[in-house]
Amino acid sequence: MTNNLSPIDKAKFVAAKRATDFVEDGMRVGLGTGSTAAWLVRCLGDLIEKEGLRITGVPTSSRTADLAREVGIKVVSLDEAKWLDITIDGADEYDGNLNLIKGGGGALLQEKIVATASDQMVVIADISKQVDTLGAFPLPVEVVPFGWQTTKALVEETLVGLDVLGQTTTLRLNGDTPYITDEGNYIVDLHLKRIGNPRQMSLVINQIPGVVENGLFIDICDAVVIGFGDGKVEVRDINAGTIEEDHLDFIDDENMFSDL
Numbered sequence: 001m002t003n004n005l006s007p008i009d010k011a012k013f014v015a016a017k018r019a020t021d022f023v024e025d026g027m028r029v030g031l032g033t034g035s036t037a038a039w040l041v042r043c044l045g046d047l048i049e050k051e052g053l054r055i056t057g058v059p060t061s062s063r064t065a066d067l068a069r070e071v072g073i074k075v076v077s078l079d080e081a082k083w084l085d086i087t088i089d090g091a092d093e094y095d096g097n098l099n100l101i102k103g104g105g106g107a108l109l110q111e112k113i114v115a116t117a118s119d120q121m122v123v124i125a126d127i128s129k130q131v132d133t134l135g136a137f138p139l140p141v142e143v144v145p146f147g148w149q150t151t152k153a154l155v156e157e158t159l160v161g162l163d164v165l166g167q168t169t170t171l172r173l174n175g176d177t178p179y180i181t182d183e184g185n186y187i188v189d190l191h192l193k194r195i196g197n198p199r200q201m202s203l204v205i206n207q208i209p210g211v212v213e214n215g216l217f218i219d220i221c222d223a224v225v226i227g228f229g230d231g232k233v234e235v236r237d238i239n240a241g242t243i244e245e246d247h248l249d250f251i252d253d254e255n256m257f258s259d260l
């Protein structure tokens with residue numbers, strides 16, 4: 001069955017599988033959103049079923065909540081969990097300092113709240129997400145629907161004074177209508193090409209009234225688990241300054257791959 005997976009899916013799978021080593025019995029775990037995070041949720045479900053792992057999951061989107069329940073994870077809200085031992089999530093880009101762009105899947109607000117309320121955040125990604133400088137991936141900014149065009153114009157005005165290469169902004173659409181986040185907001189994507197100073201960008205953008213949050217995760221991520229299509233996995237821990245290499249075998253599991 002795993003033979004049907006593309007190399008990129010294999011890379012996402014092995015990153016997710018390796019990241020389950022961070023999860024211990026009894027932990028409260030933030031569950032990310034996106035295709036890589038979906039692998040993590042499936043892998044955790046597998047461990048619950050086969051090894052009796054007991055965890056409580058706090059999902060970062062309605063999509064993840066549905067999948068988590070489906071695979072047997074006990075789901076609670078962040079306010080019920082109060083604080084989390086770990087959050088494991090995907091990313092659209094990560095740089096050498098493990099600063100991130102997130103929100104390609106539209107869940108950046110809940111993802112940032114959940115990751116910030118965790119002792120540890122681990123990103124799972126295939127190697128294509130690695131960049132020297134953030135910004136090739138459009139930076140998602142969540143804005144309230146009220147006055148969104150004015151907010152967008154203010155964001156554009158602000159970009160003029162920042163160290164970026166591009167200044168185009170677009171409202172994210174779902175077909176012909178605005179994409180609506182789980183919190184009922186819109187997303188404006190900033191096509192910056194290169195973000196010279198991500199920390200400054202994040203602070204300045206969040207000062208604009210109407211902006212709820214942006215997809216830059218600065219000093220939030222502790223480790224990244226990078227998957228490769230041949231089963232190789234690399235774990236980079238920014239606090240310990242370590243890089244570990246591993247190799248995972250693909251096991252054909254009827255349950256885990258049945259809905260693919």
Ligand code: 5RP
Nearest residue numbers: 034035036090103104105107
């Ligand atoms: C969702 C996200 C995702 O983590 C990010 O878009 C990566 O997704 P994928 O694992 O599908 O590449 O930030 O808001």
